[in-house]
Amino acid sequence: MALLTQTPYKAKEFNLSGLVGISDHTLEVHFGLYGGYVKNTNLLTEQLFHLSEAHKETSLEYAELSRRLGFEYNGMVLHEWYFDNMTSSGGSDVAASSSLGRALAESFGDLDTWKRDFTAIGGMRGVGWAVTYLDPATNRLSNHWITLHQDGNIAGFKPIIVMDVWEHAFLLDYKPAERGKYIESFLANLDVAKAESRYLGTAERAIG
Numbered sequence: 193m194a195l196l197t198q199t200p201y202k203a204k205e206f207n208l209s210g211l212v213g214i215s216d217h218t219l220e221v222h223f224g225l226y227g228g229y230v231k232n233t234n235l236l237t238e239q240l241f242h243l244s245e246a247h248k249e250t251s252l253e254y255a256e257l258s259r260r261l262g263f264e265y266n267g268m269v270l271h272e273w274y275f276d277n278m279t280s281s282g283g284s285d286v287a288a289s290s291s292l293g294r295a296l297a298e299s300f301g302d303l304d305t306w307k308r309d310f311t312a313i314g315g316m317r318g319v320g321w322a323v324t325y326l327d328p329a330t331n332r333l334s335n336h337w338i339t340l341h342q343d344g345n346i347a348g349f350k351p352i353i354v355m356d357v358w359e360h361a362f363l364l365d366y367k368p369a370e371r372g373k374y375i376e377s378f379l380a381n382l383d384v385a386k387a388e389s390r391y392l393g394t395a396e397r398a399i400g
Contacts, residue, residue, distance in 0.1 A: 200234040201268065203227045206275040212283070213377025218364045225360060229267035236261040266341035270321055273354040279383035286384055292352070292391045299333040307379070310335050310353070314375045319358045325349035326391060352390045353382070
């Protein structure tokens, strides 16, 4: 996955102070971890660029760095989607009459079923991510578990709602057995307008 460019990514800033049930201290630690993914993505990209210039694409070093880049890059982008789909201005439930609400109801039967399913995915044992995806080919929404940052990341599907369920996302605020309370807090802070814009096709990331 060599990215033959030396234009660096820049860490984004998110104003999330005052979330419900997710402390500013947790956010501060979490932003620092996100910054590490940005830094490592840039570092690995630069290293791969230089190896490519030296025609070492078949080396073991190139192969291992390429695999690592997928982990770091996905970690960067997933965190950006996660932070960006929360709001400290007062989260809300998805409205049944909205475009996203109607699509969720068509896919799951009703909004309550989507929410129960999303919560169950997020509550699964292990570390990873719970994501509501849109299949652009069918306009169907479905919930998926991503192990680490890559396994289960569905090719071609568009992320609509992204929740981090690595333990660093909640351990400073909740006990390990209280992940359910963290999930409730995440949903209480959900930026429904952002989720709606993702569903309707608003662009997400650009190199800084």
